[in-house]
Amino acid sequence: MIKLHELGKTVGTQHVLIDLSLDIAEGERVALLGLRGSGKSILLQVLAGYTRPSYGDASIAEFSLRTHRQKVKEHAGYAPREAPLWPELNVSQYLKTCLAFRGIAPQQLAQILQRYELEELAEHKISSLNRGLAQQLNLVQALLHDPRVLLLDDLFIDLDLLESIRLRSFLQTHAQNRTFLLATHDLTLASTLCERVILLDQGRLVFDGPIESTQKPEFIDEFFHAREVADGKMARPVAP
Numbered sequence: 381m382i383k384l385h386e387l388g389k390t391v392g393t394q395h396v397l398i399d400l401s402l403d404i405a406e407g408e409r410v411a412l413l414g415l416r417g418s419g420k421s422i423l424l425q426v427l428a429g430y431t432r433p434s435y436g437d438a439s440i441a442e443f444s445l446r447t448h449r450q451k452v453k454e455h456a457g458y459a460p461r462e463a464p465l466w467p468e469l470n471v472s473q474y475l476k477t478c479l480a481f482r483g484i485a486p487q488q489l490a491q492i493l494q495r496y497e498l499e500e501l502a503e504h505k506i507s508s509l510n511r512g513l514a515q516q517l518n519l520v521q522a523l524l525h526d527p528r529v530l531l532l533d534d535l536f537i538d539l540d541l542l543e544s545i546r547l548r549s550f551l552q553t554h555a556q557n558r559t560f561l562l563a564t565h566d567l568t569l570a571s572t573l574c575e576r577v578i579l580l581d582q583g584r585l586v587f588d589g590p591i592e593s594t595q596k597p598e599f600i601d602e603f604f605h606a607r608e609v610a611d612g613k614m615a616r617p618v619a620p
Contacts (some may be wrong), residue, residue, distance in 0.1 A: 381528065381529060382409075382439075382440055382529060383403050383404070384400045384403075384436070384437075385438070385620050386399050386436050386563045389419075389422055389433055389435040391584075396419050396583050398582075398583040398584050399584070401436075404579065405559075409562070409576070410562070410577070411562050411576070411591065412561055413570060413577055413578060414565065414580035415565060417582070418582060418583070418610060419581040420484065420534070420563035421533050421534070423563075423580070424458065424531045424563055425531050427452075427531055427554070428452075429450075429452045430448075432445070433530075441593075454527075455528050456530075457522030457523055457525065457532070458530075459515075459518045459522040461533045461535070461537065463512055463514065463521065464518065465506045465509035466506060467504075467505065470504070470505050470506065471501045471502050471505050471509075471517065474504045474506055474521075475489060475498075475520070475521070476489055476620050478521045479579055483488070484524060496516075496554070498517075498520070508542065512540070512544070515535045515536075515543075518535065519554070527558070528558060528559060529559045529561075530559070531560070531561055532560060532563065535562075535564070536548055547599035548572065549611075551573065571599050575590065576589070576590055577594055579599070
């Protein structure tokens with residue numbers, strides 16, 4: 381469902397993604413772990429078709445990012461860490477705008493509000509929503525076109541306990557039978573939602589295995605190596 385082949389991304393002189401190759405099967409729930417600056421967000425942006433890879437390729441539902449970017453966007457729903465929510469709009473107005481962007485008939489709005497349990501919030505200004513509800517709305521905009529793949533970037537950051545529990549339940553309900561790649565730095569959350577874990581360290585894939593393997597020494601060694609590099613305690617050479 382999601383395939384990467386020697387994928388790389390360079391920004392200026394910095395190598396932010398380096399020779400990434402992996403295969404995520406249909407229906408797999410995968411956690412993308414790594415510290416800030418490890419490349420998680422830029423990888424999701426590349427997979428969502430919002431920025432181009434510098435070399436290599438990736439595909440979603442067998443459509444190449446290089447040759448069929450629009451088809452990729454039709455099959456993937458992307459929820460960034462900070463959703464482009466317009467605070468002056470109410471929930472209904474925002475979703476109407478998203479429907480128009482997707483080319484979906486505005487008559488679908490009532491059904492969408494009901495499906496995602498947003499009817500009571502329909503007339504609420506986005507500026508009045510707490511962060512948990514705003515991130516729920518962020519997830520809804522990614523689901524509007526019924527994608528087969530979800531690309532989710534650190535949606536749970538800065539949520540309080542109750543907001544996190546509610547968003548987790550919402551995701552588990554509405555991501556059923558979908559493939560999803562969830563970027564996070566929260567290992568506990570990853571263990572709850574995902575069955576497989578991928579660890580990035582300075583743009584490189586350094587670990588890929590079942591979620592249970594996060595308790596094994598080799599995973600802990602890689603994770604703490606990444607932390608030490610980020611803290612400046614160790615130096616890892618930048619790839620050519």
